[in-house]
Amino acid sequence: MNKKLLILTLALMKNGFSFPKEKSKKIKQILLFIVLAFSLLPMVFGLVTFLTNTYDGLATVGEEGVLLSLGIAVSAFVIFFFGLFYTMNTFYFSDDVENLLPLPIKSSHILGAKFIIVTIFEYLTASMIFLPILIVYGVKSGGGLLYYLYALLIFLALPVIPIVLDSVIVMIIMRFTNLAKNKDAFRVISAVIAIIFGVGVSTMSQRLVLNAGAGQTKLGNNSMVAVTSNIFPASKLGALGLINHRNLSGLVYTGLFIIVSLVGFYLFLLLGNKLYFKGVTGVSVSSSSKKQISSEELSRKSIRSSVMRSYVMKEIRILFRTPAYFINCILMNFIWPIFLIIPIFTQPNSMSGIGEMVAVMQKQGISGLVFVAFFGVMLFVSSSNGIAATSISREGENVFFNKYIPVSYNTQIMAKVIAGVIMGVVGMLSISLVAVILLKLPLSLMVLMCVTSFLAILFSNFVGIIIDLYNPKLHWDNEQKAVKQNLNLMLSMVICIAFGGLTAYAVIKLNLNLIQVVVSLIVFYGTLDCLLYLFIKKIGSKIFSKIEY
Amino acid sequence: MIELSKVTKSFNSTIKAVDNIDLKVNNGEIFGFLGPNGAGKTTTIKMMTGILAPDNGSILMDGLDITQDPLKAKKQFGFVPDSPNMFLRLKGFEYLNFMSDIYDVPSKERKEKIEMLSNRFEMTKALGDQIQSYSHGMRQKIIIMGVLIHNPSVWIMDEPMTGLDPRAAFTLKEMMREHADKGNTVFFSTHVLDVAEKICDRVAVINQGKLLFCGKLDEMKAHFKAQGESLEKIFLDMTEHE
Numbered sequence A: 001m002n003k004k005l006l007i008l009t010l011a012l013m014k015n016g017f018s019f020p021k022e023k024s025k026k027i028k029q030i031l032l033f034i035v036l037a038f039s040l041l042p043m044v045f046g047l048v049t050f051l052t053n054t055y056d057g058l059a060t061v062g063e064e065g066v067l068l069s070l071g072i073a074v075s076a077f078v079i080f081f082f083g084l085f086y087t088m089n090t091f092y093f094s095d096d097v098e099n100l101l102p103l104p105i106k107s108s109h110i111l112g113a114k115f116i117i118v119t120i121f122e123y124l125t126a127s128m129i130f131l132p133i134l135i136v137y138g139v140k141s142g143g144g145l146l147y148y149l150y151a152l153l154i155f156l157a158l159p160v161i162p163i164v165l166d167s168v169i170v171m172i173i174m175r176f177t178n179l180a181k182n183k184d185a186f187r188v189i190s191a192v193i194a195i196i197f198g199v200g201v202s203t204m205s206q207r208l209v210l211n212a213g214a215g216q217t218k219l220g221n222n223s224m225v226a227v228t229s230n231i232f233p234a235s236k237l238g239a240l241g242l243i244n245h246r247n248l249s250g251l252v253y254t255g256l257f258i259i260v261s262l263v264g265f266y267l268f269l270l271l272g273n274k275l276y277f278k279g280v281t282g283v284s285v286s287s288s289s290k291k292q293i294s295s296e297e298l299s300r301k302s303i304r305s306s307v308m309r310s311y312v313m314k315e316i317r318i319l320f321r322t323p324a325y326f327i328n329c330i331l332m333n334f335i336w337p338i339f340l341i342i343p344i345f346t347q348p349n350s351m352s353g354i355g356e357m358v359a360v361m362q363k364q365g366i367s368g369l370v371f372v373a374f375f376g377v378m379l380f381v382s383s384s385n386g387i388a389a390t391s392i393s394r395e396g397e398n399v400f401f402n403k404y405i406p407v408s409y410n411t412q413i414m415a416k417v418i419a420g421v422i423m424g425v426v427g428m429l430s431i432s433l434v435a436v437i438l439l440k441l442p443l444s445l446m447v448l449m450c451v452t453s454f455l456a457i458l459f460s461n462f463v464g465i466i467i468d469l470y471n472p473k474l475h476w477d478n479e480q481k482a483v484k485q486n487l488n489l490m491l492s493m494v495i496c497i498a499f500g501g502l503t504a505y506a507v508i509k510l511n512l513n514l515i516q517v518v519v520s521l522i523v524f525y526g527t528l529d530c531l532l533y534l535f536i537k538k539i540g541s542k543i544f545s546k547i548e549y
Numbered sequence B: 001m002i003e004l005s006k007v008t009k010s011f012n013s014t015i016k017a018v019d020n021i022d023l024k025v026n027n028g029e030i031f032g033f034l035g036p037n038g039a040g041k042t043t044t045i046k047m048m049t050g051i052l053a054p055d056n057g058s059i060l061m062d063g064l065d066i067t068q069d070p071l072k073a074k075k076q077f078g079f080v081p082d083s084p085n086m087f088l089r090l091k092g093f094e095y096l097n098f099m100s101d102i103y104d105v106p107s108k109e110r111k112e113k114i115e116m117l118s119n120r121f122e123m124t125k126a127l128g129d130q131i132q133s134y135s136h137g138m139r140q141k142i143i144i145m146g147v148l149i150h151n152p153s154v155w156i157m158d159e160p161m162t163g164l165d166p167r168a169a170f171t172l173k174e175m176m177r178e179h180a181d182k183g184n185t186v187f188f189s190t191h192v193l194d195v196a197e198k199i200c201d202r203v204a205v206i207n208q209g210k211l212l213f214c215g216k217l218d219e220m221k222a223h224f225k226a227q228g229e230s231l232e233k234i235f236l237d238m239t240e241h242e
Helices: A003-016 A023-060 A065-093 A096-100 A107-141 A145-157 A160-177 A183-215 A224-231 A235-243 A248-280 A295-301 A307-321 A323-330 A332-346 A348-364 A368-384 A393-404 A409-438 A443-470 A479-483 A487-510 A514-546 B041-048 B070-076 B092-102 B107-120 B136-148 B166-181 B193-199 B217-223 B231-240
Strands: B002-011 B015-025 B030-034 B056-061 B077-080 B154-158 B185-190 B202-207 B210-215
Touching: A003 A107, A023 A065, A023 A107, A023 A487, A065 A107, A065 A160, A065 A183, A065 A235, A065 A248, A065 A323, A065 A479, A107 A145, A107 A160, A107 A248, A145 A235, A145 A248, A160 A183, A160 A248, A183 A323, A235 A248, A295 B092, A295 B107, A307 A323, A307 A409, A307 B092, A323 A332, A323 A479, A332 A368, A332 A409, A368 A409, A368 A443, A368 A487, A368 A514, A393 A479, A409 A443, A409 A514, A443 A487, A443 A514, A487 A514, B002 B041, B015 B041, B015 B056, B015 B202, B015 B210, B030 B041, B030 B166, B030 B193, B041 B056, B041 B154, B041 B185, B056 B070, B070 B077, B077 B136, B092 B107, B092 B136, B107 B136, B136 B154, B136 B166, B166 B185, B166 B193, B185 B193, B202 B217, B210 B217
Parallel strands: B030 B185, B030 B202, B077 B154, B154 B185
Antiparallel strands: B002 B015, B002 B056, B202 B210
């Protein structure tokens, strides 16, 4: 690798993954990592068991290679999807470009370094899905050293093509929206377009696979590999490379896979040189209207409101107007309904499937399981927006403001919780709307679901703020680091998912009916919310007062 | 009135950033807090405003203890921090409204105040824009306006002149004088001696966390028996030898 590119990549990396200097904070951070790793263990065990069973099942019909090709394809998709956010954040919303532009560095080096950073992030994503698949396949098929060597190479090359695609989509959109006057707003709109585009592409290709798969009846000898790999054409090469690792063809396929990735990276650099800088320059320049506000307008706008209301409005305004916050905290509430809708419109079969489901539900009565599923989804969605779990972190170096204003810490904490709850409820209502229309659920039931799920939203926000109070990430130099690279968000999500999972497990195990489910959810989470509220009220102020930048 | 007695703050329990400081700022005076970079000015101000808790000692704002009775004490002062890069995504008037709500300013009064302050600081055409579109000086002005909107009796300002254009700096100095002349307190830090020399009634000099001097400028000159030399030289000497 070019020396300058390496230096730049390392510098940007250090900037991105900065560990706190103080020893106690460092220990806290490491402990947090360990807790997160342990909490993921049950999921890993589950996944490995599932993969082993799948391998055995596929092996009986001689199609075990599907595990690899599907694994590569699915991983490529997940990387592609998360990559949209990563590339947008790293390429456009981090301000370091403004500092790099005056330095004597080639533009391709800046682009290359940023690309590598996104790739490294994606290795984390890939290691959660792809690594277990590689290992299970390796162990089950008795792969030797060569298998693992190829596996490593393919693992390393895997994120390249999806990220090239992400970058191209993002760069083209940003190149043209940069012409706009209100940059923040247009950047947000571009992000939305890019995400819808991304979801669209993925579901379209899913449909392709389903159609192709329908025509394929002859099984055996890993012939399904070709079909599943339609999702991502290049992934076929990787799968074939691994399956045939004992033959020369394995080497050829693996080599081709790597060459395709390298060519992709080179094309990205060529295109980036043309598109990137025109889109990114002036990223921090914002326009002003310089229009005088009339006296009447001022009277209308300067109406007194309560401290709480004013504080909540301030939080929400900033969340909506800061592109990094909008994408990670606000959009997250609406992305799930989109996920629900698009496949239904792009896959004609799914509509009849839903019809059957609805018929079954109406025949047997809505089971407690459907109810608790909705509750669990809301718990997940409202924790994934991270509004509460990053609310102190988002203050950053300006956290001193919270300390000199004459507003009690409790009021400030609750205002932050309320901002998160409001957005959680908005997300819940949008999901409910989709559910009522598509699943034809009775409105009265939906209302009952929403009322109960409100407790889930409260719970996730209380959990989020408690975590962020104890260990806020205040040292960041651009906004995306406050929300994107914040372990507090991960931790609160893991806790909420665990609670959701345990709740569902209990409902299944105890075989509760609908009324029992509703009552127990309300009693359990109602009590839990009260306890968390009291906890925050009792010690929130004390912890907040100790937070120092 | 601001009273600090025996205030100490250390970081990492070894370096004393502020070392046993006693200070009294009277009503009706403009008080300059001088010292080189890293002397302990900002740490002192952070303790006065409740941002940092002192390890020892007490701080009173108009008789109210900032650690014992923080909310009431915080209502007594308005604080201009040294960096004006706050609330960049809010529009000017939204920020002023937010500050007014926090400090309970009635609707009618806030409107008059916003009009008066934006005229004086020449910000009438900027209020509808987001603060991030402002220049450094304009950001400084909007923060100062946000502080003055609730009419606090005590003003605390950390390097308030930095980034202001000459006209705005003049307006601010004028307003500081008016405020003090009404019997209120103005406390500000600076490392620019000229500013202190022109408008301060009294000054204090801090270096390496210790208070080296507190009194009138003339007294400072006499104190160091260097009448012939410039104030700048005295200041340099004083902070150098420590």
